[in-house]
Amino acid sequence: MPEARAVLELVDQCPRQVLRGAFPVIVIEGLDATGKTTVTQAVAGALQAALLKSPPACISQWRQAFDDEPAIIRRAFYSLGNYIVASEIAQASARSPVVVDRYWHSTAAYAIATEVSGAVQHLPPAHHPVYQWPKDLLKPDLVVLLTVSPEERLRRIRGRGLERTSEEEELEANSVFRQKVEVSYAWMESPGCHVVDASPSRERVLQAVLSLIRDRCPQLP
Ligand SMILES: Nc1ncnc2c1ncn2[C@@H]1O[C@H](COP(=O)(O)OP(=O)(O)OP(=O)(O)O)[C@@H](O)[C@H]1O
Numbered sequence: 001m002p003e004a005r006a007v008l009e010l011v012d013q014c015p016r017q018v019l020r021g022a023f024p025v026i027v028i029e030g031l032d033a034t035g036k037t038t039v040t041q042a043v044a045g046a047l048q049a050a051l052l053k054s055p056p057a058c059i060s061q062w063r064q065a066f067d068d069e070p071a072i073i074r075r076a077f078y079s080l081g082n083y084i085v086a087s088e089i090a091q092a093s094a095r096s097p098v099v100v101d102r103y104w105h106s107t108a109a110y111a112i113a114t115e116v117s118g119a120v121q122h123l124p125p126a127h128h129p130v131y132q133w134p135k136d137l138l139k140p141d142l143v144v145l146l147t148v149s150p151e152e153r154l155r156r157i158r159g160r161g162l163e164r165t166s167e168e169e170e171l172e173a174n175s176v177f178r179q180k181v182e183v184s185y186a187w188m189e190s191p192g193c194h195v196v197d198a199s200p201s202r203e204r205v206l207q208a209v210l211s212l213i214r215d216r217c218p219q220l221p
């Protein structure tokens with residue numbers, strides 16, 4: 001794939017060892033339509049933080065091509081995207097707090113849920129190495145996992161009417177797949193996810209997330 005060469009060239013340009021700045025790095029995670037974009041934009045505004053996303057904008061033109069490939073190739077694209085965004089986080093965190101819309105936990109949770117067939121009970125047990133953070137990937141200070149009921153998620157999905165990836169369609173059609181993604185998120189470790197109920201109004205969710213950030217990120221100015 002010519003797109004693969006282009007992504008690999010960008011990865012090669014990233015330093016092997018990224019040195020992060022002193023400002024906190026906060027990741028917002030969750031299934032699609034739980035409110036990540038809404039929350040990341042509002043938090044970035046409130047904290048005057050840099051707003052980044054994984055996969056990063058510099059490779060988003062190739063995303064569709066990889067989404068059409070078999071799972072292992074698609075997954076490699078999202079994994080490498082995290083390493084590219086890590087170098088963006090490193091630079092941005094020297095200047096201001098950083099808020100990231102999805103990161104490693106998304107890549108891992110969707111990959112685990114896709115690879116494990118059958119029931120939720122077939123997932124690798126809690127504390128298995130698949131739930132550990134990669135040793136060579138820049139770690140965030142805080143990971144917030146937004147959750148809403150399946151019914152509210154569906155209302156939000158239908159309300160916005162955007163196109164979805166096949167995995168997102170699978171999430172809607174297949175509640176076992178959704179549960180496997182949710183359990184995988186919950187079992188991710190070092191850093192683990194801090195769950196925030198994202199069902200209330202946008203303002204109340206924002207206040208809950210900001211209060212968690214202030215509790216957990218003492219280095220905030
Ligand atoms: N607290 C809320 N109450 C009601 N609606 C909300 C709330 N937060 C977000 N929404 C709406 O739900 C929809 C999904 O929100 P958003 O796009 O922020 O989710 P997302 O998690 O970023 O989705 P995706 O991962 O698919 O990009 C949007 O139409 C948004 O306006």
Ligand SMILES: Nc1ccn([C@H]2C[C@H](O)[C@@H](COP(=O)(O)O)O2)c(=O)n1
Pocket residue numbers: 032054055078082102103104106107108110111165167168
């Ligand atoms: N870091 C990431 C980001 C996204 N993905 C995959 C998982 C889903 O298939 C899809 C959801 O992305 P969205 O539509 O919310 O932008 O992308 C991933 O594996 N890793």
